[in-house]
Amino acid sequence: MNSIDSLSTMLRKQGFRMTPQRLAILKVLSDAGRHLSPSDVYASASKNIPGLTEATVYRTLEFLARQDVVLAAHIGNGKMVYEMAECDHHHLICRACGNTLQIDHALLQKLYQQLEGASGYRLTTSHLTFFGLCPDCKEGGK
Amino acid sequence: MNSIDSLSTMLRKQGFRMTPQRLAILKVLSDAGRHLSPSDVYASASKNIPGLTEATVYRTLEFLARQDVVLAAHIGNGKMVYEMAECDHHHLICRACGNTLQIDHALLQKLYQQLEGASGYRLTTSHLTFFGLCPDCKEGGK
DNA sequence: CTTGCAATTGCAAGAAGTCGCAATAAGGAA
DNA sequence: TTCCTTATTGCGACTTCTTGCAATTGCAAG
CATH class of the missing domain: 1.10.10.10 (Winged helix-like DNA-binding domain superfamily/Winged helix DNA-binding domain)
Structure with a gap:
């Protein structure tokens, strides 16, 4: 650090x-x-x-x-x-209740390599935000 | 459509x-x-x-x-x-020159499934933006 | 320690975006 | 077609964010 x-x-x-x-x-x-x-x-x-x-x-x-x-x-x-910028990570946020989960960058490492191969770009770590419904809210049928 | x-x-x-x-x-x-x-x-x-x-x-x-x-x-x-919201896709943008590449959501399908498995969330498609340096700019040594 | 250069900041103006409320109007029921 | 309910919009005030420029200041050189 x-x-x-x-x-x-x-x-x-x-x-x-x-x-x-x-x-x-x-x-x-x-x-x-x-x-x-x-x-x-x-x-x-x-x-x-x-x-x-x-x-x-x-x-x-x-x-x-x-x-x-x-x-x-x-x-x-x-x-x-x-x-x-201490620990590379991303976020997953529930669209209904706003609950937020942190995602390690390690999970995206393969994707980043794949995108680099396919595009010719060198990717930098960015703070991505994914959206979805958390386990509680997806059952509520929103 | x-x-x-x-x-x-x-x-x-x-x-x-x-x-x-x-x-x-x-x-x-x-x-x-x-x-x-x-x-x-x-x-x-x-x-x-x-x-x-x-x-x-x-x-x-x-x-x-x-x-x-x-x-x-x-x-x-x-x-x-x-x-x-016609065609699910994401963007890859060069941080130096602003050049933009469109990325099919298909490339992220496996990651989305993986995140769903790991988190219990149901992910919705979102318009992600990745950043990097394009082939031209990464050679320039920025 | 002093000096000079150029990066950075404060300031005020302006742009972009949001909010509360009354007026307007979409649309369903009769 | 008319009427009524309630969703939506216009408006103006306000908040958040950006910008240009002159003043300030960090820092390297001497």
Whole structure:
């Protein structure tokens, strides 16, 4: 698992600035251990960085996702959520009740290899979201 | 492939109203043959329905997606796009140049069965988006 | 320690999308 | 055809998110 220090060093090496704003946002995500919405991140980070703006939070999340430090995902309500890119995984969400299951990336490894073979692309891990009905809701006949 | 008439009949049977607004939006999507953004849909549909509002377009797209008449997807720029749910497929997008490849759902059939077995969920088809680097861009060493 | 460059941020304006409520209208029953 | 119920829409206010630009600041060089 990458610490904030090693992530910072890596990003600096690539010519990026590690500002207090960026460090605070990274720390919020690192401490959370789950995904957060931009407004969740803003609410927490602005406690440590008075004067932080939401525009900066949005820009920083997008920057960290582009650098693969953070995974972005849509979880079905049209909103983007973010999480530290520590453990590759995907989500399976019940369309009726919203219950969410985490899926290891290992389950998709073969598919990814197959898609690479068929397409010529090199796939990056992304935070996929699958939808379905959970065991409780599919019995209810929705 | 379902015609607008048969989709309308099906929705009416479920107690929904098939208003001129909904028919116009369905027709725009049906004629497009590709995915459209909400503002694309609004621009086209409002030609036929003067007075149509964007609020109605957003609500109708969300309604049609919920009824599985339309597939919604995020294509990497944070925006939602919509397409008739005619041919189950997914997307593979190059993160560098934006080039997009369409992936048949058939390639994911086994994975879906596997996930159903492992989770107890019944998966619905969703419009997944994979990311990677296309053959041209991965050679460029990004 | 100082300086200069260019990346990053704050700010305000604007775009995209959502919500509550009254008015409108789809459609079934009579 | 008329009437009534209730789903749906228009509207305006609001929230969420993005953008351009000037000011600020991280950081490498000296």
